[in-house]
Amino acid sequence: MKAVHRMLLLALAMAAGQTGAQEYFGDARPDAPELAKRGPLAVGVRTLTAAHNDQLDILRYSAEQPDPRYARKLTLEVWYPARLSSAQKEHTVYTDVLGSGPNDPKRPNTPFRFNGRAVRDAAPLPPGAASGAGLAEVAAGPTGALPVSGRYPLVLLSHGYPGSRLQMSYLTENLASKGYVVVAIDHPESTRADKAGFASTLLNRRLDDLFVLDTVAGWAKPGSGNFLAGVVDADNTALIGYSMGGYGALNTVGAGVSAAAAAYVPGGKLAVNQQGNPQYEAARDARIKAVVAFAPWGGAHKVWDDAGLAGVRTPVLFISGDQDDVAGYQDGVLQLFRKTVHADRYLLTYVGGRHNSAPNPPSPAMWRNFDDFQSYSEPLWDSRRINNINQHFVTAFLGIQLKNEPFQSYLDLPPLQADGTIKEDPGLWKGFPKRAALGLTWQHLSGQ
Structure with a gap:
């Protein structure tokens, strides 16, 4: 039976490769909610690097070597509104890696490629040109203007463990087309x-x-020599994190880890991220205005106590499956949502969904290995539908928080009743086609 199963997966993969050769992740299905559609701006993409020097190399820590240091070289993928010539078409090919890490013979690191709707190394569209590009109520403010700074807001994206900067291209490209600079x-x-x-x-x-x-x-500073000079507003930033990226995003905006969790890292070195540590508390960054946390890890593993979670004051959109068997739901994401009591927060739940509420759909290359396929797919949900729903809600949430867009009605949805049912027909959710909100629940709690 296993051999038959593998042959079936291989045949489906080959068919997908033949029929989906020009598929672009993130394109809207016919039942996509209203704000999922791509914005009016062309998208460019560039790969940059940055070295964070003199950092603690925790993986070489020992009693004999208590403070090893190294430079952390970070590869960054940057999507941004672009000015294209008539000859340029929005198409690129991304190269990512399959597998669970180096030296795993069952899932070896194998490059794979997939299409993107962006132009490699395109010229950025000056923000002043974007303000007249027909962005009203989609990618700019209600009057069609950019935010007060006159520059594009910044979105930072942090992947899971393991993951990559490219695993949510359906969302990064979509946001760039709506007037954001996105750095994964x-x-x-x-x-x-x-x-x-x-x-x-x-x-x-x-x-x-x-x-x-x-x-x-x-x-972003004028005269920096970088193509983002005068283009992006880092004082108006959102963090998007998936799984361990969600853990990191919450930790960044005030959810200091507990004293018990500090023992998860050798030598007590996690104390730098611990609630109550004056150094940690002083590092709260007012430039971060919003967080989107997809299936954030940590709640079910007691990484935070109530005092730590109460440190979050930044608005948060949580997104999770209620059958998440990695981050946990009842004892995980749902508890994070309930206990970040000082933040205005929302929770979108995919009923029957597991942990993969954030990534691109599985590429055809993943169909050859069940574990690779399972690391991107959802058992009960079509990944493309999840992608469209995420685009819709993230567009509304970030539009409100970073651009003062008139999208609040897209988040003021029928509440849950005490028995867990939805008060009104979920097909009446604003922005969704009739009968298309099935399988979702939505909750909102205001900050105390």
Whole structure:
């Protein structure tokens, strides 16, 4: 039976490769909610690097070597509104890696490619030109203007463990087409290409996020010589994190880890991210205005106590499946949503969904290996439908938080009753075609 199963998967993969050769992840299905559609701006993409020097190399820590240091080289993928010539077409090919990390013979690191709707190394569209590009109520403010700064808001994206900067291209391209600069991070020792000890991920996510924010802020300054000079507003930033990226995003905006969790990293080195540590508390960054946390890890593993979660004051959109068997739901994401009591927060739940509420659909190459396929797919949900729903709600949430767009009605949805049912027909959710909101629940809690 296993052999038959493998042959079937291979045949389907070959068919997908033949029929989906020009598929672009993130394109709207016929039943996509209203705000999922791509914005009016062309999209460019570039790959940059940044080195965070003199960082603690926790994976080489020992009693004999208590403070090893190294430079963390971060690869960044940057999507942005672009000015294209008549000859340029929005098409690129991304190369990512399959597998669960180096030296795994069952899932070896194998490159795979997939299409993107962006132009490699295109010229950026000056923000002043974008303000007249027909962006009203989609990608700019209600009057068609950019935010007060006159520059594009910044979105930082942090992947899971292991993952990559490219695994949510359906969303990064979509946001760039709506007037955002999106910077996705490859976190060293946490990608599929270089996966290493978990202690590095626990320690470095917050530090990487803040370093990249500072780096982009430097690039944004006039005269920096970077193509983002005068283009992006780093003072108006959102964090999007998936799984361990969600853990890092919450940790970055005030969810200090508990004293018990500090023991998860050798030598007590996680104390730098611990609630009550004056150094940690002083690092709260007012430039971060919103967080989108997809299936954030940590709640079910007691990484935070109530006091730590109460430290979050930044608005948060949580997105999760209620059958998440990695981050947990009842004892995981749902508890994070309930206990971030000082933040205005929302929770979108995919009923029957597991942990893969964030990534692109499985590429045809993944169909050859069940574990690779399962790392991107959902058992009960079509990934393309999930992608469209995510685009819709993230567009509304970030539009409100970063651009003061008139999207609140898209988030003021029928509440849950005490028995867990929805008060009104979910098909009446604003922006959804009739009968198309089935399988979703929505909750909102205001900050105390």
